[in-house]
Structure formats: structure tokens, C-alpha cells
Amino acid sequence: MILAALHRKLTRDLWSMKGQALAIALVMASGIATFILSAATMASLQQTMDTYYDRHGFADVFAQLKRAPNRLAQRIAEIPGVAQLDTRVVVNVNLDVEDLAEPALGRIISVPESHEPWINGLYLREGRYIEPNRRGEVLVSEAFAKVHGLVPGDTVRAVINGRRDVLRIVGIALSPEYVYQIRPGDILPDDKRFGVFWMSERELAPAFDMEGAFNDVSLILEPGASEAEVIRRLDALLDPYGGLGAYGRADHPSHQFVSNELRELRGMAVIAPLIFLLVAAFLLNVVFTRLISTQREQIAALKAFGYSNWQVGWHYMQMVLVIAIVGAIIGTGLGTWMGRGLAVMYTRFFHFPILAFSLPPRVVVTAIGISMGAGSIGTLTAVRRAAILPPAQAMRPEPPANFKPTILERLGLQRLVSPAARTILRELERRPLKAAISCFGIAMAAAVLVVGSFMKDSVDYVLDLQFRRAQRETMTVTLNEPISGRAVREMLHLPGVLSAEAFRSVPARLRHGHSTRRVGVTAIEPGAQLFRVMDIHGGLVEFDRGGLYLSTKLGDILGAGPGDLVTLEVLESERPVVQLPVSGLIDDFSGLSAYMRLDALHRLMGEQDRVSGAYLAADDARTDRLYTELKNMPAVAGVALKKATVESFNKVIAENLMRMRAANVIFAVIIAFGVVYNSARISLAERSRELATLRVIGFTRAEVASILMGELAVLTLIAIPLGLALGYTLSAAVIASVDSELFRIPIVVNRTTYGFAALVVILAAVVSGLVVIRRIAHLDLIEVLKTRG
């Protein structure tokens, strides 16, 4: 049945409330955009990852070891559940890159000469695969090639087993093992100082005394095989050969980051849209409750003529759905646009052959569904009221409002306030629920502004805490083999070195109950001045006891707290296995760390004064000479600059965050205006008759405006502090949702962020106020008095 006339009413009613409708649609669009952004990006990333892993044979289980003869491979292949395996030689070397003063770390992976590897296969972006019997030919990872502008034909110098050698680049490649390319132990990529190379096994193995041997193995499992069981058996096989503990994809450094990103996107796909859509639903509720109460008599007439309850309800629901669909369309467009941007940003640190943003139809359908759902839920009570409104009742005018003297007046204090102020107070007191609802809406806007901006505060805090207050070294020097602490004392004589602190780190397995985890244990001098360990609250860890100090997250995973005994299996040297108490848990912000005192580690390793490296503080002016010296020291495996980490942090995380923040702030501003503007318009609509009457009896425009504006001002001022508090609470929820093994960000909200949120809300109030004042000027006095109130 085509209800032409009712449809006209629909379109005209919508048109006459277009400002409000658009404001609400935009709030919805914000929610939908964040949903599309997260959901579609998540789908794209997942799809890209799955295809890449599948086509290039990304392994299921990985293990590193010291050295095992090739014949061990046969025994590994016999482990039940192993479908394919590949053994390799993987070594780290110091690189001397022309455009870089400091040394860079190169990881060289052996590949067969005759064919490309079947497991962890390569994607050749440019150039060709290595050819047999050609000395020094390598493939280089795209990320490293890009930052250094390397192309096939270029060369890179490397220190291979103490000897300078030339690597000749013949091709540029990508590998599923290095989607996220980070130096071992790092959490952020540093493409400038870390590169991956693939070289012929025939050439690489002899150079490192690995002929007929391997030190790295990857397995692909049969479908349905138990990963845990395979890992257990593999560990047993590799232990005598210096196995460092096998692990599955979940602990694979690159995969861990990609899947962490997917998890964060999943969290984002829920929280942000939820907040926005709640606000939109709330606004729709307010606006439609108001609309339906002004159309009481129209509804009564429709019913008197035989329109059914269902038709009347559907009429209003359609208005809601139009707004929801407009919101969904704008949001989808916006989300797609932002999603493309995000995909481009991802290509800067996730290296896939292609990362195309795609928008699966099911995501769009879901978005439209969500938006219509939010709209319907928000307006259900209002629309229901319209649907079941008894027509005979609606024919009668609404009973006049029930005014009482305000508290102020009952206390006899009315002389203290102006008549306008009295009107404002009376209005607020007369309908406290309505006032509370408007107040809540405005508070919500302030809250979203806080949520949208606080991340930067938190990240700034972390940067300052971690890299300025806790870690005060200039660089970390890692050695090839643990050597005597004398080497560190000698580093003090290198040019520009101001102070040096030794550390010892060992790969280990921690067990507690049924939980086990591979970690690196770092041992430092108690009372260290350069590398200090701080929790996210800035509390310094003193290392006054001899046990283990674990990240709280690691403690959670192991189910171990202070005082509990855990088993520490060192995977190096004599591979001691000891029981150690947990001396403390550290609320740190990233990774799963385990620390202990240097002397305690030495004791359990049964060694004296062995160190794995040193933290150096150096004079900035003389670093170039220091780097040259370090590059030429055969014992040095790598140098990590704190400056580079901070730089990388800024590039990857901070930039990301800033974009997110910009988007969030725009959305929050939309909400702020949407809410405040709607409240102001509704107050105006509800009271236009009263205000017109005041104008007719001689009040000036300014006086009339001040009544309405006063109300808005009071509500805004009450709402702001509430909103800031609400914002803090919501921020805590957001923080909890990004909490992972990789990052845990503390909640920090600066005063400037609160100030900013308050300012935007006030601005929104002022602008909305001006719009309403303009409308008061155009108030049609005759029209208002002609119609029945």
C-alpha cells in the first residue's frame, strides 16, 4: 500500500528538522566510520595475512639452537604431526652501510641455491633469485632496501666471522617471517639499522663453521596435529644441541605483532562505535520524544481516520531509519576513506606483497544494521508511545505544566535573583529529568573529547618515563658471546664514552604449575645508574633481593606472584635448571620481561663476571668516532641506539596515534555540537510559545534570549565536570581494551586535555546558542499565538 500523503509528511517533517537530523546522522556516521575503519581493516589485514602465509608456506613451529648436525633433521621429521621441515643457518652480522655512521645489524638466512625455499618462502619484489656458484649474491629485505635506497646491483659490506665481505644484492624480497621486521628483543621496527638477507647455504655455512649443520628449524604441521606436543618433542631433540626453546606462531615475533594489531582492531571495532552510537541513540531518543509529543494531536487525527497503531509507529520509525541510513552511508564513506589511509600507513611497518584495503559487503551490511539497530533502540520508547497513544486522550490538550515555587522562593530568597534567573531555575526544577538528560548528553560530549585525546598524554608519559627517566643510556652494545666483564671496563676508554654498565642476558624458559613461557632474563647491577627499571607509575625497582622480577603480565600468565617459586631453565652454556622465588612484579608498559641481579645470575650460571653486553652513556659530540670503533670490534654483535628507538617510537606509534586522535577529536567535536545544538533547539521548540508570549507582553529579545541561554549555560557548566570524570572512566575502559602482552599503556590525562574538552564544549554551546538566538529573533509571534498550545 502506497501512503503517498503520509510519505510527504515524513519527508517534510524530516526536512523541517534537517539541522538536528543531520547533527544526529553525523554522530552516527562517526560511530559507523570507526566501525568500518576497524572492521574492514581487520578483514583486509586478516585476509592478506592468511593468503600470504598460505601461499608462501609460513611455518607453524620454529626453533633456534646452537648447532646440530643435518642428520638430526631426519629425527625431527619423524616427530608425529610434522608435515614438512626446513633446516637453515641463520646468523647475525654487523653491517657497514655507507649512509649510516653507526653499525647496523644484518641477519643472514641460508637458502638453497637450486630452488627457492618451500617453507617460509620468499616473495621476490625486484631482481632475481640467487644463482649457483656466484660468490656473495644475496637477496635483501624490502624494508631495509627501501630506507637505504638499495637496488639490485648495489653492494653492502658485512663483517662475516671477523672478515669483511661484500654482499652483492641481486634481488629484493619479502618473507612471511618478517611481515613485521624487528631486531630480536626489540618491540619497534628499525628498518635503518636492521636488515634481513638471504644467501646461498653453500656459501654461508662454511663461513660460520656450519657445514653439514644447522642452527634454525621450521616445521609445518599436519592438520590436526598438536602443536604443544610437537614443541615438547622438538625441544627434547634439540636440548643437547643448545636448543633455545621451540615456539609456535603465537610467540613468533612478527606474527605476534600482526595478530596483536588484529586484536586491537577488534577491540576498536567495538568500543569506539559503541560510544558514538550510544550518544546517537540518546540524541534520537530526546529528539523523537520531543517530536512525538508536539505531534500528539496529529497522531490522534491519523488514528481517528483509521491509521493503525502499527502504521503510526512505522511512520515515526521510518524517520529514525532515514537518519540512521544517512548516518550509515556517510559513515561508510568516511570509514572507507580512513581505512584506505590506515592501509597505506600499515604498509610502512607491515611488509606484505600487497596490502589492499577491501570493504567486504558483510561489513557494510553489518554497519547499516548496527546503525538502524541503534536508531531503533534509541527511539523505541518514544515511537511506542506514539503507536499506543489513545486517540481520544490525545484529542485533549496536554494538561498545563505544574509549576511550583522553587526552593529559592520557598526560602524567600527570590529577591536575590532576577526574574529571568528565577524563570531558569523554575524550569530546571520543574523538569529535573529533562534537565538531567540534556546535562548527560553534554557530559557525554565532553567525555568523548577526553577519550579521543588522552592517548597522546599517555604515550607522552610513557616516552618520558621509559626513555628519559628510567633508561638513561645512549646505546646498548651486545656482544657475540658472553665474555669477561673486563671488556666492559675497557669500553670506558672508547672515544666519548662517559660511563658503562654491564648486563648479562640469557635465553630461558620459565615454568610455574602448568604454565611455561620462553623469555630472556636480563641481569643488571643493583643500583645501576644508566639502565634502570621503572614501573609505569615511575617507581624504581631496587633489586634488593636475589630472585626474579617479572612483568606483572608475565606473572599473570604464569600465575605466579611475589614469593612464589618458579622454575628457571636457562637455555645457554651449562643449561642450569633452578627454582627461584619471584621477588617482585613490575607494572611495566611493554613486553614480557624478567630481570634479576647480576650477581645472582652469575651464581646460578656458575660463572664469574661474564657479560652479554653493556649500556653506554656517550658524549653526543663524539659518537661518530665511537661508532667506527664499535663497528671494528669483532666481539660486538650489535649496537642499539636509544635515540633510534625513540625515533622509531615517534614514527610508528606516535604518528599513528596522532592520526587516530585527529579523527577522534573531529568525531568528538561532532558529538559536542550534535548534543548541545539539539538540546538548545529542543528547549527553544518547547518554549517558543512561552517566549513569544513574553515578547508580546514587552520583553526584549535580549531578555528572552537570556532566559534560554541561561538555561543552556547552567546545564553546560554542570555537565562539564561530570563529562570530564566520565571521560576518565571511559578512557580507562579503552586502555583496558588495548592491554596486551606487547603493550600496556597507563592512563594519563593531562590538564590541557581536560581544558581542551571543556573549551570545545563551551564553544559548541556558544555557537549553538547563537543559532538559537537568531531563531528567537525570527520567532513568529502571531503564528505562535494563533496555534493551540
Place this chain on the structure above:
Amino acid sequence: MPAPVASSPPATAAVFQARGLTKTYHVGEIDIQALRGVDLDLFEGEFIVLLGPSGSGKSTLLNILGGLDVPTAGTVRYKDHNLTEYDEAALTRYRRDHVGFVFQFYNLIPSLTARENVALVTDIARDPMPPAEALRLVGLGERLDHFPSQLSGGEQQRVAIARAVAKRPQVLLCDEPTGALDVHTGIVVLEAIEKVNRELGTATAVITHNAVIAKMADRVIALSDGRIATEHRNDTKTAARELEW
């Protein structure tokens, strides 16, 4: 020239038969007896006027006849149907198919033009006349595309009448159709109602506070305090255009 018209004899078929209607409203602690036992018949083609002081229950009675409201006790028969047994959906169908309402405050949809306001009803009616024709019937053939805000009170009321009669209803119920109008406009509106009653044979009930209008009716019923106080039949009906007040 005044030309008294012979009052129609009671038609054979009753459109409405109301028996023992009572209606009680509960407002807080108090019960308000709006109707206290009303018996009423309305016959085909008949024109009745309901008089009575404010609060006597006129609107309540009309709303019950029109299926807008249900009585607390008593029965209403519409032709062969017992309205009091109808549920919400059946009452809606009944209103849609048989009843034309005219309200004191017009209740036009402000966002729709005169023609669209009428179309609102013809869209869902079974055998309606074209909206333009209904508007011509009330003398508004020239104002089809004007919005309510562009029409005077009397014109708006005539749109309301056009809207009520466009579906060719069996009954036309008017609650103070001239309440807000001046004499001249009031008469124009009454003429429109009279014309519909005469030409379409629609059973018509009109509530008014204006006793003069009673002269138009076949029958005049006065309510008082929720009961029928007096009832009399006019021997001759005065045409609307002859009325003076």
C-alpha cells in the same frame, strides 16, 4: 428566501444503537463520571445536534460512537456490529472504513497541503472521492495546494470537513466544528456539513454550544452531567445559510 425544509422521518435502519453507556475516568484518587447511562439511536441520513454544558460528556459520547474510545459499561451497535466487542485493530478498521471526524481544533497536519491532508485519508479508504473533489465540495477548489498555515481558521475547518467526507463515510461526527469561527465562516462550514448529509446521506452528529445551530437538526439531544436530559425532534429544519446568531 427562508425555505423551511421538512424534517426527515425517522429512517427505518438505525446506524447506531447505544445502550446504557457509562464512562468513568480515574484521575488520581478521584473517579470522574463522564457518562452515566446513555441510550441513543442514530438513523441513516439523520442529522442530530448534541447540546449541553461544558463537561456534560458530549465529546466522550462522540468519541465512543466513533470508535476512538471505549465505554466503561454499556454497548454500542453499529449496524450489525457490536463495537464494544471490537479490539483495537477492529476499531481502527471501523474508523478507517466508516467514520468521518471533524474536530474543534481542525487537527490538520501542518506539513501537508490541503489536498495532501485530504489524501491522507483517501490513501487508505475503500471508495474515496478524489481529494480535489472533496475540497471543491467545501468551496476550497482554489486552495488545493495551500498549507494550513496559509489558510484562515474557517478554511482550515473546511479542509477538515473535506478530509472527513472524502472517504464517503457512513457517519460524520463533528465536535464543535464552528467553535473557533465567526458567524459568517461558521455558516459556511455548516453548509458544507449540511450538503454532505443531504447529498451523501451520511448520518451526522454535531456537537455545539450554539443553540441556534440546533435548528438545522432533525433531532436535538441535550446532555447534562453525563445523561441525556432532553431530546426533541424539529418539525422543520432550517438551512444553515438561514441561521443567525
